[in-house]
Amino acid sequence: MTTKKTAAADHASLVRMLRDEDFASLAARAYALKTEVWGKRVALRGLVEVSNVCARNCLYCGIRRGNAKTARYRMDEDEILAAVAWAAENRYGSVVLQSGETDDEPSALFFERVLRHIRAELGDGLGITLSLGERHRDVYRRWLDAGANRYLLRIETSDPELFARIHPAEQSWRTRLECLRTLRDLGYVVGSGVMIGLPGQDVDSLARDIEFLRDEGVDMVGMGPYIAHPDTPLAAYAPRLEREQLLDLSLRMIAAVRLAIPDANIAATTALQAIDPEGREKGLLAGANVVMPNITPRKYRGDYLLYPGKPCTEEDSELCRGCLERRVKSIGEEIAWGERCDPVHFERRTR
Numbered sequence: 001m002t003t004k005k006t007a008a009a010d011h012a013s014l015v016r017m018l019r020d021e022d023f024a025s026l027a028a029r030a031y032a033l034k035t036e037v038w039g040k041r042v043a044l045r046g047l048v049e050v051s052n053v054c055a056r057n058c059l060y061c062g063i064r065r066g067n068a069k070t071a072r073y074r075m076d077e078d079e080i081l082a083a084v085a086w087a088a089e090n091r092y093g094s095v096v097l098q099s100g101e102t103d104d105e106p107s108a109l110f111f112e113r114v115l116r117h118i119r120a121e122l123g124d125g126l127g128i129t130l131s132l133g134e135r136h137r138d139v140y141r142r143w144l145d146a147g148a149n150r151y152l153l154r155i156e157t158s159d160p161e162l163f164a165r166i167h168p169a170e171q172s173w174r175t176r177l178e179c180l181r182t183l184r185d186l187g188y189v190v191g192s193g194v195m196i197g198l199p200g201q202d203v204d205s206l207a208r209d210i211e212f213l214r215d216e217g218v219d220m221v222g223m224g225p226y227i228a229h230p231d232t233p234l235a236a237y238a239p240r241l242e243r244e245q246l247l248d249l250s251l252r253m254i255a256a257v258r259l260a261i262p263d264a265n266i267a268a269t270t271a272l273q274a275i276d277p278e279g280r281e282k283g284l285l286a287g288a289n290v291v292m293p294n295i296t297p298r299k300y301r302g303d304y305l306l307y308p309g310k311p312c313t314e315e316d317s318e319l320c321r322g323c324l325e326r327r328v329k330s331i332g333e334e335i336a337w338g339e340r341c342d343p344v345h346f347e348r349r350t351r
């Protein structure tokens with residue numbers, strides 16, 4: 001393994017962080033470590049939700065193929081380019097292109113073309129992250145060659161049995177893991193993460209999630225609370241946690257990941273903001289260092305509903321930019337405008 005295991009993050013101490021430690025002192029420890037590694041700076045990634053067309057049927061997700069209530073859209077190449085150019089002009093250090101999963105050659109080719117176009121027009125300065133799901137090694141390689149730098153693929157849970165309960169039989173935990181390892185082998189900066197508060201998930205399981213992320217050498221971590229979507233099968237399971245508990249656990253997870261993988265990039269995610277209007281600020285104060293403001297054209301935002309209550313669906317990119325700057329300032333941090341903020345973890349891992 002390339003990552004160093006610290007005594008501070010063995011299984012028992014992770015469980016303690018998630019369940020027993022006083023929250024304020026846990027968050028303070030994690031935040032101190034975050035400022036040591038990153039300073040009082042927040043990295044921005046502009047999130048473009050390029051399409052909600054999806055071939056998969058995850059039991060929790062609002063844009064699963066089985067949800068006939070979702071109106072499907074695909075941004076065209078010009079729309080994607082315009083959103084990315086806006087991000088570059090506004091000194092967002094990087095963008096994330098995220099989409100429902102499709103597993104065909106036309107979509108592979110489409111993103112290859114889009115990436116080449118972005119690089120031709122905007123050069124190499126901007127970090128480009130893809131979040132397009134499970135694909136073959138060859139496709140990942142082509143996208144890397146076309147100019148992508150990073151890839152986000154959540155494992156969702158490190159427990160294969162829990163994974164099997166929240167996904168249809170045709171989707172496998174093993175495949176997801178193989179994809180993550182392929183991405184790492186190919187040289188991507190790799191991000192992964194889990195959902196927090198899933199039915200049947202306990203603190204032990206979440207502690208193992210953190211060990212998984214650390215041991216797989218993940219450079220970036222994005223985690224958020226599971227929020228039941230009424231038009232999905234998993235919503236039939238009563239939510240296990242109250243909102244307050246879910247928020248507490250989500251923030252503890254951020255803090256514990258910071259302590260377990262000090263130099264990772266950790267996102268204060270949109271789902272956190274969905275369960276608390278100040279969720280992102282609280283995430284930053286618990287050790288996260290990345291925020292991913294939505295820069296999807298407004299007309300599509302309402303259709304990319306992975307879960308209900310998703311924030312910023314009525315706002316546009318300009319408004320979110322100002323809002324975010326204010327919010328980050330309000331907690332005494334600064335946005336690292338125009339900087340890619342590559343995870344130190346990646347540099348260490350590949351040195």
Ligand code: 5AD
Pocket residue numbers: 060061062154156194195224225226227228229271306307
């Ligand atoms: N609640 C919270 N997060 C969700 N995601 C999908 N559906 C939900 C939900 N109902 C997350 C998954 C996926 C990411 C793009 O969104 O973790 O990997």
Ligand code: FES
Pocket residue numbers: 293311312315319320321323324
């Ligand atoms: Fe979108 Fe605050 S970030 S309105």
